[in-house]
Amino acid sequence: MSSIRDEASLTVTRSLPAAAGSGAEPPAAAPHGAAPHRPGRAPGPASPASAELAVTSLRARSVFAPIEGGRAETVARRLIQAIQLGLLLDGERLPAESQLAAQFGVSPVTLREALAVLRSMGLVQTRRGRGGGSFIRAAAEPQRAHLERLLRLMPPHELRDIADHRAAVAGMAARLAAERALGPDMAALREHVARLREAPATISGRRRADARIHIEIAAAAQSPRLTRHEMDLWSEIGDLVWLPVAEPDVAGIVAEHAALADAIEAQQPERARLLAEQHVAAETERLLSWRLGLLAAGA
Amino acid sequence: MAEAVAAGADLSQPGATLLTAVSDHIGRVLIAVDRIGQATAAAAAAARTAGRPLHRPDLAAVRTLAADLLHHHADLAAGAGVVLAPGALADVPRCIEWWWADEGSGPEQLQVDLDPESAEFYDYTMTEWYREPQRTGRPSVAGPYVDYICTHQYTFTLSAPVCCAGEFIGVAGCDILAGQIERLVEPGLSELRRAGRAAVLVSGSGRVIASNLPGVLPGTAVSRQPACPGLVPVAGQGSPAGTGSSILAWTLLSDPA
Numbered sequence: 007m008s009s010i011r012d013e014a015s016l017t018v019t020r021s022l023p024a025a026a027g028s029g030a031e032p033p034a035a036a037p038h039g040a041a042p043h044r045p046g047r048a049p050g051p052a053s054p055a056s057a058e059l060a061v062t063s064l065r066a067r068s069v070f071a072p073i074e075g076g077r078a079e080t081v082a083r084r085l086i087q088a089i090q091l092g093l094l095l096d097g098e099r100l101p102a103e104s105q106l107a108a109q110f111g112v113s114p115v116t117l118r119e120a121l122a123v124l125r126s127m128g129l130v131q132t133r134r135g136r137g138g139g140s141f142i143r144a145a146a147e148p149q150r151a152h153l154e155r156l157l158r159l160m161p162p163h164e165l166r167d168i169a170d171h172r173a174a175v176a177g178m179a180a181r182l183a184a185e186r187a188l189g190p191d192m193a194a195l196r197e198h199v200a201r202l203r204e205a206p207a208t209i210s211g212r213r214r215a216d217a218r219i220h221i222e223i224a225a226a227a228q229s230p231r232l233t234r235h236e237m238d239l240w241s242e243i244g245d246l247v248w249l250p251v252a253e254p255d256v257a258g259i260v261a262e263h264a265a266l267a268d269a270i271e272a273q274q275p276e277r278a279r280l281l282a283e284q285h286v287a288a289e290t291e292r293l294l295s296w297r298l299g300l301l302a303a304g305a
Numbered sequence: 306m307a308e309a310v311a312a313g314a315d316l317s318q319p320g321a322t323l324l325t326a327v328s329d330h331i332g333r334v335l336i337a338v339d340r341i342g343q344a345t346a347a348a349a350a351a352a353r354t355a356g357r358p359l360h361r362p363d364l365a366a367v368r369t370l371a372a373d374l375l376h377h378h379a380d381l382a383a384g385a386g387v388v389l390a391p392g393a394l395a396d397v398p399r400c401i402e403w404w405w406a407d408e409g410s411g412p413e414q415l416q417v418d419l420d421p422e423s424a425e426f427y428d429y430t431m432t433e434w435y436r437e438p439q440r441t442g443r444p445s446v447a448g449p450y451v452d453y454i455c456t457h458q459y460t461f462t463l464s465a466p467v468c469c470a471g472e473f474i475g476v477a478g479c480d481i482l483a484g485q486i487e488r489l490v491e492p493g494l495s496e497l498r499r500a501g502r503a504a505v506l507v508s509g510s511g512r513v514i515a516s517n518l519p520g521v522l523p524g525t526a527v528s529r530q531p532a533c534p535g536l537v538p539v540a541g542q543g544s545p546a547g548t549g550s551s552i553l554a555w556t557l558l559s560d561p562a
Contacts, residue, residue, distance in 0.1 A: 230457060
């Protein structure tokens with residue numbers, strides 16, 4: 007029983023990103039449409055049945071973890087990310103400003119600046135008086151403008167760091183999958199590559215199919231830990247991956263996944279690892295290039 | 306079932322009881338899994354007798370039985386329930402009634418996306434634990450595999466077919482964490498190691514479940530193990546020798562005698 011208990015406590019740290027698997031459609035997807043990689047075991051977002059939900063302490067630990075350096079932009083970014091990922095649900099009430107500022111480890115002034123950013127994006131609505139407070143307003147499909155805002159708020163070194171982490175996880179998962187995948191693993195992987203090819207032409211539709219491929223590869227590697235890392239990373243960067251993709255480039259990206267599946271099936275561990283790393287590098291370059299474009303355009 | 310496996314094993318060999326220990330345990334859990342299957346079949350039969358189609362609310366008994374299973378087999382079972390074949394229910398096209406063990410608050414129901422149009426569609430009919438009982442009409446133990454749907458761990462799934470009027474209508478089952486299986490076989494593997502013998506336990510699909518060789522890692526494909534070609538199946542282990550009823554399609558490999 008002990009391992010189950012350990013697992014349950016791990017859930018605390020992983021429930022956040024994993025619950026975000028349903029990411030792009032926070033309120034709508036929460037009740038029934040749980041992502042396959044949303045943990046059945048982990049407490050998901052609070053029930054959206056109630057319009058004014060208190061943020062649970064569980065999620066507060068991660069979403070509202072103290073900010074180093076204490077800057078309004080970082081606070082804003084974390085909140086936007088949490089909303090886009092569905093960690094904070096439509097209609098949910100944020101803790102009182104003083105409490106929230108204390109949790110983030112920033113001054114009330116900084117927090118108010120951050121909330122102003124969200125308010126200007128229409129992601130937070132503040133109501134005064136009895137039963138008032140700051141409430142989350144989330145759209146079903148992530149809006150490009152919001153994702154672009156989020157991307158602008160992410161420092162390049164952090165995008166690079168996330169890419170390094172992803173390359174380590176995806177590269178190793180691909181290598182081990184090439185060594186360990188058996189027939190049924192390959193069938194599942196092929197199935198999900200096909201699903202990406204046919205995915206709805208939306209950021210969230212493609213991102214989910216894409217994430218699923220990488221999660222299947224990590225599962226084929228027989229590694230629950232790499233699988234969890236993939237899930238966490240995908241919920242962290244989520245929809246950003248497909249933000250800078252132009253329609254004519256979609257086929258090429260699907261082909262990258264197909265080539266990766268080929269290398270895994272051909273039991274070529276080094277080639278699989280290399281392809282996975284190159285795949286992540288290409289995505290990162292697209293993101294950085296898009297971000298530079300946004301800055302140049304003064305968006 | 307457990308007795309049958311024991312009878313088939315060659316008790317003169319060191320470590321011969323290795324798989325018997327697992328079979329004993331799994332056999333006991335299978336009784337509880339069968340109860341879930343029987344309740345589902347009974348609900349289907351009752352609806353049939355009443356001349357009406359089966360609906361999801363008819364499966365209310367599954368919840369209690371799954372909770373009982375998780376409670377009484379807490380050492381092995383991490384999740385339990387039943388899934389229905391597409392079209393078996395009149396009110397929903399697909400159905401998964403599955404609970405997982407949550408400390409303190411009792412079993413939690415598993416929520417997954419069963420809409421085939423969704424990118425997150427969980428197609429349980431593609432899983433080994435669904436397909437094997439469907440194909441053979443007999444219980445099976447699938448895995449090990451990374452279960453990122455329910456347990457989030459390296460997992461086996463014990464499953465048994467559910468039939469009504471001779472027709473396959475679904476699968477009842479129970480998730481078992483790989484760590485629990487490893488614990489069960491560890492004494493036997495150690496015993497063989499003390500006797501100076503290699504031992505590699507291999508799943509039906511050719512994956513290493515456990516071994517007493519440091520270079521032969523769990524989860525690797527036995528066919529790609531440089532250390533394994535010299536090993537041969539141990540008589541009476543893992544095969545349904547003489548009984549034809551073992552639910553474990555596992556093989557224990559060891560040095561040739």
